[in-house]
Amino acid sequence: MTGSIEQGISQTHGNTHILHFLVRLPRPMDAVWPSLATPEGLTSWCTPVDALEPRLGGEVDLRDFGSGQITAWDVDRVAEYTVEGGRIRFHLERDGESGAALRFTHEFQGEAETEQRWRARFELLIAALEDGS
Template identity: 40%
Template structure:
């Protein structure tokens, strides 16, 4: 599995955060699109899609495979084989923008705009503090999800591991800001 580059976070005002990732995957966009936009594809790396109406304005309900909350909303962007965006109550807005690189590689320009302390889809564990401290959990969760996506695209879909997963713990540590010097 090739490494997923670390994501970034930024403030979008007092009560909003924006996370970004740009994983570069060795798969054609035609292979990646179904993993982002179909119930079977999402199940292999992100969540159960109890409802997924695949069009702009369509209803969507995702449920974390490891006991995460059920999150409902709608498809707020849809450009076939290029852009999909889900806006979910309790999670915020998640957007996947596919950019082909040649014929067998794709960059996913991913963003997640959210309000700190909202639930995630099971791997992240939002902290009680806002800003970068809360971001560490969300960044680690998304980083792990993109590793699971890569694994699913390689033919090894799996239910996301439990929160005690050692890899997730290591990712959380890598995203946790250092303690301020006294």
């Protein structure tokens, strides 16, 4: 199975922008989870991580997005980081026998992020998972 970025939706409500993606990943959920929920994993494809306490209410500091709290945490399934720059949510689901589907949401104020920047990040994630990292 190869990974793909199947859907990208951008919405604006006043000053709030919301990006949604469906990303099909070439590895099972338990192999993808560390890429979304550990400092090393997030740093490898998304942003440097200065702090991440892996639990509901834990501290998180994502260098490109700000610091805040973990506002949803369901091991191997959901990691949501609410930071100064908004809210970033990763929701994993099974996708066939050996893959995972990532439902991603980024809610933020201003113009800091774009659909293209997230597509580029997801391409890095897919490449790392296809290489077996």
